[in-house]
Amino acid sequence: MLVDLLERTLELPSKSTVVTQPYLDFLTHQYQLSHNGVHGIEHWLRVLINGRLIAKQSGADIEVVEHFALLHDVQRLDEYRDIQHGNRAADFAASLIDDWIHLNPTQMYQLTEACRYHSMGRLSKDATIQTCWDADRLDLGRVGERPNLLSFVILAAPLLRARHSNKLPKHP
Numbered sequence: 001m002l003v004d005l006l007e008r009t010l011e012l013p014s015k016s017t018v019v020t021q022p023y024l025d026f027l028t029h030q031y032q033l034s035h036n037g038v039h040g041i042e043h044w045l046r047v048l049i050n051g052r053l054i055a056k057q058s059g060a061d062i063e064v065v066e067h068f069a070l071l072h073d074v075q076r077l078d079e080y081r082d083i084q085h086g087n088r089a090a091d092f093a094a095s096l097i098d099d100w101i102h103l104n105p106t107q108m109y110q111l112t113e114a115c116r117y118h119s120m121g122r123l124s125k126d127a128t129i130q131t132c133w134d135a136d137r138l139d140l141g142r143v144g145e146r147p148n149l150l151s152f153v154i155l156a157a158p159l160l161r162a163r164h165s166n167k168l169p170k171h172p
């Protein structure tokens with residue numbers, strides 16, 4: 001069960017091929033808002049950890065999930081609805097191919113779809129795309145929102161229930 005996995009939260013992939021200091025530096029400088037806000041790097045890194053945990057169960061492509069975590073909010077222009085930020089993130093991701101992003105066409109499709117529609121409340125049959133969305137939605141608690149369990153795939157639901165039953169520390 002995922003709850004068992006949570007006791008090994010720090011047992012992360014041995015070495016990420018995606019998350020590097022230069023890539024983080026590049027993306028943090030692209031971000032127009034304050035990183036002290038609710039959509040900055042601390043959120044990206046929580047989504048990254050959520051995504052890694054969920055991917056162990058869902059079989060998601062971890063490279064896509066890791067890129068998503070770092071990119072999906074990087075083009076935000078405000079901390080509120082900013083309904084175009086997903087579109088901008090997808091277009092931005094596409095502009096980084098063969099530069100900061102080295103993914104095959106299938107992975108790029110998953111990454112851009114996940115970015116483009118991540119704030120639309122959708123479900124996807126693609127485990128990688130759904131894992132990206134679940135990883136982001138699991139962090140909604142930071143803005144005082146309790147995510148709708150129906151918007152998660154079944155694998156993420158136990159993680160959320162554990163967090164809300166105080167078995168896990170809540171995000172600040």
Ligand SMILES: [Fe+2]
Pocket residue numbers: 039043047072073136
């Ligand atoms: Fe997000």
